[in-house]
Amino acid sequence: MYVDNGIPAAAPADAGHPAPELAGPPLLAVQDLTLERGGNAVLDRVTLSLGAGRTLGLLGESGAGKSTLAMALIGLLQAPEVRMQGSMRFDGEELVGLPEKRFQTLRGRRIGLVFQDASAALDPCFTIGDQVCEPLRRHLRLDRRQAIERAVELLDSVGIPDARTRLAAYPHQLSGGMQQRVMISIALACNPELLIADEPTSALDVTIQAQIMELILTRVRALGSSAIFVLHDLALASQVCDDIAVMYAGQIVETGPARAVLGHPLHPYTVGLRRCVVELDAVRLEPLAGTVPGAADMPAGCRFATRCPHVRPRCAAERPPLVQREGRSLACWEIDRLLAAASEGVAA
């Protein structure tokens, strides 16, 4: 059941799909990942997991660290540019400290990538055919003819009309939506087990955003792959994601099944984020009060403490651990009070 803004209506705190850890060993397990850039912890002890065949929505305000996490997962942020501590395991293999040569065997082969802006991701100097064939030849060792045939199939499967003719086109000869489809076909060319899509539709016209999202989801499901979607749109996240991880200023504040986290948010930040959603009739818009603290003023404890309506003296000083309750994880010192209030059906 959905309310007007497309987000599932409030459900009991324990409702929703089984937590990923109950559905088999995770394909991806991030544990206490801290990433420092220029002396600032842009990611602060991030912990999340993703089961095989599941979709995870990464949500949070601008600057929360969503793209940083996505880039770190695919090895595009490495020492000495950044300093990382903690662990990111993909199918059991540790990615923190993994040599670039090894990352090259994962990136585009076992982990596919879709970025926000296809016009920046596609190389303007090479034809569509060259760019779709490249991973097929490099990772799957197809010969030129085989790669061309497979490229035509791939472009066709992402809804590019007259695919064979398009092989000779350069990116600038295609519309933004068509370029995005090409990038999706490249990302999925080698049937990756994990797709990471960072705001895959936000550079596109609203009219084709839904089509592209549907396309990605259909292809991911057909492959039985897992996906991480970095999204700003909570309604979209509730429709396409099994699980949600909410980030605030580099920290994970709440994770769990989408239906529970978005239908019945518990962390004060998730509650605020949900309230910020502009409803279709644009009658209600309650922005979160305050702004994200600057890197130099970041509280040592909970980074949301400066904006939290439930703040206590300990919050800014001591970092709340991410603890599991009622099928989700929450980082908040007030967790018990919030849960008690939720079970009584009153606002904390």
Ligand SMILES: Nc1ncnc2c1ncn2[C@@H]1O[C@H](COP(=O)(O)OP(=O)(O)OP(=O)(O)O)[C@@H](O)[C@H]1O
């Ligand atoms: N190239 C960079 N050099 C230094 N700091 C950066 C760089 N890119 C991002 N940051 C900082 O890292 C933090 C996280 O940024 P990031 O881009 O990961 O956020 P985001 O959640 O993806 O935001 P958005 O929703 O706007 O895409 C921000 O404080 C940002 O200013």
Ligand SMILES: [Mg+2]
């Ligand atoms: Mg980003």
